[in-house]
Amino acid sequence: MTALVIVGHGTRSAEGVAQFAALVERVRTRAGGTVGDVEGGFIELSRPPLTDAVGALADRGHRALVALPLVLTAAGHGKGDIPAALAREQQRHPGLSYAYGRPLGPHPMLHTALEERIDAALAGADRADTWVALIGRGSTDPDANAEVAKVARLLWEGRGYAGVEPGFISLAEPSVPAVLDRLRRLGARRIVVAPYFLFAGVLPDRIRAQAREFAAAHPELDLRVADLIGDCDALADLVLERHEEAVRGDIRMNCDTCAYRVSMPGFVDKVGRPQTPHDHPDDPVGGHHHHHDHHHQHPEPALRPGEVAIVGGGPGPADLITVRGRELLEVADVVVVDRLAPQGLLAGLRPGVRVVDAAKSPRGPSVGQDVINTALVRHARAGRRVVRLKGGDPFVFGRGHEEVLACAAAGVPVTVVPGVTSAVAAAALAGIPVTHRGTAHEFTVVSGHLPPGHPNSLIDWAALGRARGTVVVLMGVDTIGAVAAALIAHGRAPDTPVVAVQDAGHPGQRSLPARLDGIAAVAARAGVRPPAVFVVGPVAAFAEEPALAASGH
Numbered sequence: 439m440t441a442l443v444i445v446g447h448g449t450r451s452a453e454g455v456a457q458f459a460a461l462v463e464r465v466r467t468r469a470g471g472t473v474g475d476v477e478g479g480f481i482e483l484s485r486p487p488l489t490d491a492v493g494a495l496a497d498r499g500h501r502a503l504v505a506l507p508l509v510l511t512a513a514g515h516g517k518g519d520i521p522a523a524l525a526r527e528q529q530r531h532p533g534l535s536y537a538y539g540r541p542l543g544p545h546p547m548l549h550t551a552l553e554e555r556i557d558a559a560l561a562g563a564d565r566a567d568t569w570v571a572l573i574g575r576g577s578t579d580p581d582a583n584a585e586v587a588k589v590a591r592l593l594w595e596g597r598g599y600a601g602v603e604p605g606f607i608s609l610a611e612p613s614v615p616a617v618l619d620r621l622r623r624l625g626a627r628r629i630v631v632a633p634y635f636l637f638a639g640v641l642p643d644r645i646r647a648q649a650r651e652f653a654a655a656h657p658e659l660d661l662r663v664a665d666l667i668g669d670c671d672a673l674a675d676l677v678l679e680r681h682e683e684a685v686r687g688d689i690r691m692n693c694d695t696c697a698y699r700v701s702m703p704g705f706v707d708k709v710g711r712p713q714t715p716h717d718h719p720d721d722p723v724g725g726h727h728h729h730h731d732h733h734h735q736h737p738e739p740a741l742r743p744g745e746v747a748i749v750g751g752g753p754g755p756a757d758l759i760t761v762r763g764r765e766l767l768e769v770a771d772v773v774v775v776d777r778l779a780p781q782g783l784l785a786g787l788r789p790g791v792r793v794v795d796a797a798k799s800p801r802g803p804s805v806g807q808d809v810i811n812t813a814l815v816r817h818a819r820a821g822r823r824v825v826r827l828k829g830g831d832p833f834v835f836g837r838g839h840e841e842v843l844a845c846a847a848a849g850v851p852v853t854v855v856p857g858v859t860s861a862v863a864a865a866a867l868a869g870i871p872v873t874h875r876g877t878a879h880e881f882t883v884v885s886g887h888l889p890p891g892h893p894n895s896l897i898d899w900a901a902l903g904r905a906r907g908t909v910v911v912l913m914g915v916d917t918i919g920a921v922a923a924a925l926i927a928h929g930r931a932p933d934t935p936v937v938a939v940q941d942a943g944h945p946g947q948r949s950l951p952a953r954l955d956g957i958a959a960v961a962a963r964a965g966v967r968p969p970a971v972f973v974v975g976p977v978a979a980f981a982e983e984p985a986l987a988a989s990g991h
């Protein structure tokens with residue numbers, strides 16, 4: 439079941455805070471069974487802070503959230519401040535992911551709500567000689583202001599008002615007095631000022647004050663101020679609709695004229711503070727980054743047709759891939775996956791992406807690799823964007839460099855995206871640091887594929903036996919007995935702590951602690967299966983209480 443966190447900006451108005459809380463409660467009630475959990479929080483000024491809302495959801499076991507910015511238009515709050523606050527929450531809660539909902543407006547439900555507020559202000563007076571001044575917050579982002587103008591137009595369309603004109607209470611023109619004066623000069627006798635605001639706050643108060651002031655100066659006018667949209671069923675239902683969209687991954691924003699994307703006259707100088715990049719889920723890579731200065735802050739990750747990217751997918755959980763790796767996956771036409779690559783990432787691919795399962799290649803390591811290399815080159819030459827998705831880091835026992843060489847030899851452009859290697863991450867996920875001050879000042883990652891003494895082995899087991907640091911053995915399930923014996927023979931104490939970590943990051947993750955002289959027996963008795971790493975050395979004593987180890991004894 440999904441969890442929804444409704445994110446408000448915050449206000450100095452106690453009434454505004456109460457309306458927000460009431461709306462969160464209303465959403466909870468009206469959701470019925472369609473949303474698993476609902477919380478609301480503010481990024482500044484008001485309580486509860488966002489961090490409490492996210493913390494509550496995390497405490498109840500939610501790791502995948504829909505975060506919905508409670509904003510009418512996409513401007514700095516929705517594009518910059520709220521994503522930045524959510525990024526901080528992700529740092530606080532490792533593994534937390536969120537789908538970001540789009541702004542509430544424009545939406546017919548909102549226009550109907552505005553119409554009702556205007557009707558209430560009219561109290562039966564005729565629409566045909568009523569003019570409406572729709573007053574938005576105003577932004578340094580012209581696109582956000584254009585949204586308010588669009589809502590004004592949509593509100594006029596077919597509803598029988600004499601006219602609807604947009605105005606702004608801050609940062610944009612026309613101001614409230616300016617738009618009211620414009621309507622007066624057009625011959626308006628009755629004007630309803632309709633604030634395009636959700637809840638009470640300093641700015642709606644200011645709209646009312648300026649409207650009253652204008653009315654006082656023009657006693658010939660019938661000037662009324664409509665209520666705010668406020669906490670109501672229509673707003674709660676709209677929140678649920680935006681939630682539903684985000685769950686489906688169907689989020690569209692108006693991007694073509696976004697000031698974070700295109701240079702708008704006078705815009706750059708007006709932005710006072712940096713924005714956090716926020717990419718749209720349906721954007722092609724390289725197309726759209728919400729950076730305040732229009733320059734990319736990290737190297738362009740674009741993958742062009744005919745190119746191959748060798749991408750490290752991390753140790754298993756779908757959210758331990760790098761941002762760049764995920765961006766490339768989002769644009770791939772073909773994804774060639776290994777058995778150890780995070781399978782959870784495949785569910786998020788665009789529809790129609792071809793997934794090639796490299797684990798199903800013909801038997802025999804060199805044959806399989808040849809087939810993969812050939813496939814990469816063939817798909818690239820057919821003009822596709824090819825991602826080769828591997829487990830961990832592509833260059834750590836991943837044969838990634840062989841694929842790079844094969845592409846290069848065929849003249850196919852190829853890039854590498856490093857990944858979080860299981861050599862470090864499997865230990866970390868089991869609570870073991872591969873180094874620790876005063877305990878281990880080195881760690882060595884070795885392949886257990888060939889046992890000590892094998893004629894093709896390139897490992898100096900004697901040196902590893904003499905050393906005092908951490909040894910991490912990959913691909914060692916079958917050879918751990920021989921590896922342990924060699925390490926002991928060359929000087930490691932038989933009671934050196936070892937932990938076997940199987941399926942790190944997966945639901946079935948388990949750790950089995952043992953002494954070096956007993957690890958082979960413990961692993962065999964517990965039925966340890968690949969993928970597993972063995973962490974050898976004093977740091978292994980830091981392993982967290984193993985959840986399932988007890989049942990193996």
Ligand code: SAH
Nearest residue numbers: 830831834836859860912913941942969970
């Ligand atoms: N390139 C990969 C390693 C490939 S070799 C990386 O950087 O992680 C395959 C070995 O990696 C497995 O035999 C196992 O030792 C280790 N491994 C990969 N994923 C693992 C996981 N989730 N848990 C434990 N070990 C893992």
